[in-house]
Amino acid sequence: MLPIPERVRTLAATANVAKLTVDGAPSPARGAVDERGRPVLLVLPGETLHRVRSDAVVAVNLTSMRRLGSATHPRGSIEVQGWAEPVPQEQARAAAVTVAARCPDENLFDALERFGAPGAPRLFRLDIGQVVYLTGQESGMLDADEYLGAAPDPLAGVAERVLAHVNAAHRAQLAAGVARRLGEPADEVWLWELDRYGATVRVGETLVRFPWPRPARSTLCLETALRGLLCTC
Numbered sequence: 001m002l003p004i005p006e007r008v009r010t011l012a013a014t015a016n017v018a019k020l021t022v023d024g025a026p027s028p029a030r031g032a033v034d035e036r037g038r039p040v041l042l043v044l045p046g047e048t049l050h051r052v053r054s055d056a057v058v059a060v061n062l063t064s065m066r067r068l069g070s071a072t073h074p075r076g077s078i079e080v081q082g083w084a085e086p087v088p089q090e091q092a093r094a095a096a097v098t099v100a101a102r103c104p105d106e107n108l109f110d111a112l113e114r115f116g117a118p119g120a121p122r123l124f125r126l127d128i129g130q131v132v133y134l135t136g137q138e139s140g141m142l143d144a145d146e147y148l149g150a151a152p153d154p155l156a157g158v159a160e161r162v163l164a165h166v167n168a169a170h171r172a173q174l175a176a177g178v179a180r181r182l183g184e185p186a187d188e189v190w191l192w193e194l195d196r197y198g199a200t201v202r203v204g205e206t207l208v209r210f211p212w213p214r215p216a217r218s219t220l221c222l223e224t225a226l227r228g229l230l231c232t233c
Contacts, residue, residue, distance in 0.1 A: 001209065002195050005142055005150035008133045009037050010195070011076045013152045014160070015062035016102060017041070022048045022056050022084070032102035033062065037148060039080050040087065040095045040125045042105055049084055050122055058084045058126060068167065068190045068202070075193075076135030080126055082144070087123040089115050095123045136207060158219045159194040162226065166191045170230060177230045178203060181210065196222060199229055 020029035031041035039060040064075040114120035175189040193200035198211035216222040
């Protein structure tokens with residue numbers, strides 16, 4: 001299994017901003033997570049964060065979901081706690097691109113074109129204090145150094161594409177391979193997680209982990225390891 005800091009960073013990289021609280025009060029939430037794992041927020045005039053001091057205590061809730069057929073299931077929930085800081089003007093374009101990738105909004109153009117003007121939308125990011133996570137049956141807390149010092153699984157992008165392909169086109173083969181491994185029939189089987197250490201399969205309502213003999217170091221290694229799970233011979 002991925003080390004917890006790496007797993008949390010991997011989930012955060014594709015998560016959606018679901019909730020924002022400013023000094024304990026709820027506020028509209030729109031944003032994304034940048035390449036360092038920091039939430040970046042687009043804040044509109046009239047919203048709490050737009051008009052309060054820049055060191056406001058903020059909590060950003062991130063949710064990562066998995067779509068299986070027509071149903072969507074939660075993969076993990078992450079609460080990033082810290083202090084809001086305005087994005088400097090020289091970094092504003094990169095911050096806007098980060099937000100647009102997950103949460104397109106025409107107000108991003110206004111935030112850039114009227115940067116710093118009274119009444120213009122503003123871009124904030126979090127100076128992280130700690131991160132609380134709940135993923136599967138695991139929960140806990142990471143301090144800022146643990147979280148920011150980790151990186152997402154380097155094979156995460158490839159893994160997501162492969163996982164989507166298997167779930168769309170090879171579920172029967174997956175079910176047969178899992179049944180062979182478990183020694184009993186396996187119904188309603190989906191590939192749930194895929195990373196360089198192994199695969200997690202959802203069988204009914206149960207998650208079953210199949211670790212690789214050795215960590216995958218490349219796309220080819222990951223695909224080869226997964227074929228070993230799918231093989232029914």
